[in-house]
Amino acid sequence: MYWSGLKSLSHVNLFHSPLISLPQQQQGDEQRRRVFTAASYHEADVSCEYGSNKYYALCGFGGVLSCGLTHTAVVPLDLVKCRIQVNPAKYKSIFNGFSVTVREDGLRGLGRGWAPTFIGYSMQGLCKFGFYELFKAFYNDMLGEENAYLWRTSVYLAASASAEFFADVALAPMEACKVRIQTQPGYARTLRECAPKMYAEEGLWAFYKGVYPLWLRQIPYTMMKFACFERTVEMLYKYVVPKPRSACSKPEQLVVTFVAGYIAGVFCAVISHPADSVVSVLNKEKGSSAIQVLKRLGPQGVWKGLFARIIMIGTLTALQWFIYDSVKVYFRLPRPPPPEMPESLKRKMSLAGQ
Helix, strand or coil: HHHHHHHHHCCCCCCCCCCCCCCCCCCCHHHHHHHHHCCCCCHHHHCCCCCCCCHHHHHHHHHHHHHHHHHHHCCHHHHHHHHHHHHCCCCHHHHHHHHHHHHCCCHHHHCCCHHHHHHHHHHHHHHHHHHHHHHHHHHHHHHHHHHHHHHHHHHHHHHHHHHHHCCCCCCHHHHHHHHHHHHHCCCCCCCCHHHHHHHHHHHHHHHHCCCCHHHHHHHHCCCCCCCHHHHHHHHHHHHHHCCHHHHHHHHHHHHHHHHHHHHHHHHHHHHHHHHHHHHHHHHHHHCCCCHHHHHHHHHCCCCCCCHHHHHHHHHHHHHHHHHHHHHHHCCCCCCCCCCCHHHHHHHHHHHCCC
C-alpha cells in the first residue's frame, strides 16, 4: 500500500500550474472568502479564529521556537560547514573539520556562535512563519476561493517570499556576528565582544552588508521550503496515507508533517547553497562585495560543504515543521486540511466538460 503510494507520488509534479483560469463570482459575505484557507475545523476544537491577531501571534511564537531551537541545536555542524566554505584547504571534510576544531578549541569550541544563532534565528522564525500565514491569507482573499485553489502553489511561493524579505532583515545582524565568531579565529569569542568590535571597525553597515546575499540565499530557500512542504503534504495524504487527514490522529498527522518537511529540506539545501557559501565568506572578510566573492569562489567553490548542508537543512527543516505544527496542536490553533477543489469550481468544470 505505502510502496505503491510512494511510486504514484514520484510521478506527480508538486509545482503543477493550472491550465485554466475561471472568473471569480462576486461574494457578498466576507466569511465565505476564507473557506478555502480555514475549512473543516470545528469551532469547539480551536482556541481562536483563523486570521485573528491571536492566531498570527501564536504562529509567530511557533516560528520562534521552531527556528531558534533547531538552528541552535545544529551549531556544531553549522560551524564546521562555514569553516569548510571559507577555508577548504584546512577543513577538508565534515569529519576532518570536526577533528581539527576539537583539537584546536576543545569540545566547547563546537558551540561557538550559539548566542547570535539563537537570537538571530528566533527573530527570523517570528517573521518567517508569522508573516507567511498573514501573507497567505491576504493573497488568498485577493484571489477569491476558486482562483486561490487553482493558483495555490503561486500563493505559497509569493507568501513565503514576502515573509522572508522581512525575516532576513531581522536575521542579518546576528548572522554577521555568528559567521565572524565562527570563521575568524581570535576575532571574538562571544556576542558581547563581537558586536561592539564590528560596529567600531565598520559601523552599522557591518551588520547589514550581508543582507543582499542573505535574500539571494534565503528567499529561494524559503519559497522551496513552504511551497514544496505544502504540496508534499497534499500529495502524501492523497497518494500515500491510507486514510483521510480527518481520520488521522494528531501524532499521525505530525509524522506526515515531519516526512514532508524532510523532503522539502533536501530541495532547500541544494537551491540555496551557492548563496550560503557567498554569505559565509562575505561576513568573514572586510571590504569584499558579493560579486567579488562569487568570482573568487568559482563554479566549484560555491558547492563546498553541500553534503553537510543537506544533512543539516534536511533535518532542520523537518524538525522546524514538526515543532511549528506541534505548537499549533498545543495551543489548539486552526489547522486547515489540505486544500480541496471548491464545489462551485467542480460545477463549472463539469459544465465545461472537463
